[in-house]
Amino acid sequence: MKTRNAQKEKRRREILYAALDLFVRKGVSDTKISDIAEKVGMSIGLLFNYFESKEALYYALLQIGLEAAKSVSEFPYEKPLAFFTASAEYIFSATVQEPVVARIFVLMKQAQYSENVPEAIRAQITHNSGIAKAAEIIKQGQADGSVKSGDPLALALAFWLSIQSTAEAFVLMPDMPFPKAEWFVDILKNHKECSI
Amino acid sequence: MKTRNAQKEKRRREILYAALDLFVRKGVSDTKISDIAEKVGMSIGLLFNYFESKEALYYALLQIGLEAAKSVSEFPYEKPLAFFTASAEYIFSATVQEPVVARIFVLMKQAQYSENVPEAIRAQITHNSGIAKAAEIIKQGQADGSVKSGDPLALALAFWLSIQSTAEAFVLMPDMPFPKAEWFVDILKNHKECSI
């Protein structure tokens, strides 16, 4: 009895992982249920014993992503720039070392902009993307002179979009040479007093 | 007679623009022929007098994108960093001022990674994305000390991915505060001699 439940859980996870890989690589709409079933090695019909629809399977993944993001979003930091360095390094190391983390990250990014995802979910993703918090920290950095001047929200976006797109690219082209996290922090850093 | 041909060309272009907007915003697969027809204000059937299939319409757009990219890719420049500043500024100003340019840019980026696009087309896109050329210029910059050290290809990717994702974000969220082109050049710039 215990065995059966455990087995079921395991199978469920296999489906989630297979779908995640395909969704991220081909897109949700271009992924057929039969693709997922084949990848897991199970019949099409059985897949519907685990998830009542393709949509439900997709939302289950988004839910996992939301949980994961919640637990991540709190980095303690001393100085403003250290926060961004730590964030970038955390995301990049997870991206390279944990394919699943990278894929979830990409899935969330894609969902955030997709008109097919309910607004409520998209809002949650946007909310705990931490852009607003980043903008706050940038303001602190501008006050103490460590961050360059400019619209804090625009700076936050520039930084996050760059990090996100790098992670996304890596998921799609795992052979690419990987950029260094600190390069992206230079987007924010105040280089005023430099001459070159 | 002349009138008719001109009219036909105009209609064709209307379809292309409508499809471009939808493809970029919702994705190709999630865009229905009926969405496009409705947006243009034409019956579904008539659309097939202009393009023999949804795929053909999509490829026509990619062709336009390839042409456009060819004409852009040559920026004259003095110093390595000036090349990147000019490129970023050109792309950003086009993005903000010419919605069509921005959308084509995003369409090409999406196609580049899509497994549904024939490899031959994807290779062309990758080819004239100019990443290889960028890496060359970065090497020059490293030689003269203006660009930081690190894998030139990784630096080129970091820069282009950041620029691309910013343009893409703007297409999807036109209200976002727009980052400054020069911020992204700081990804490449050698800041070694700075103390802050």
Next chain:
DNA sequence: TGCCATTATGAATTTAAATTCATTGAATTG
């Protein structure tokens, strides 16, 4: 004006993928 050729329509057909279901096989329990 009456005649083609072209533009236009939208209902009918085709196609492809999602979902259901009748049936079989395997494991668990009394």
Next chain:
DNA sequence: CAATTCAATGAATTTAAATTCATAATGGCA
């Protein structure tokens, strides 16, 4: 070891979207 429940299959059904087609309206022109 039968009985029962759950896992598993894949063919049949449903659904949604792409594509075709019979038919009507329109515009240029002899």
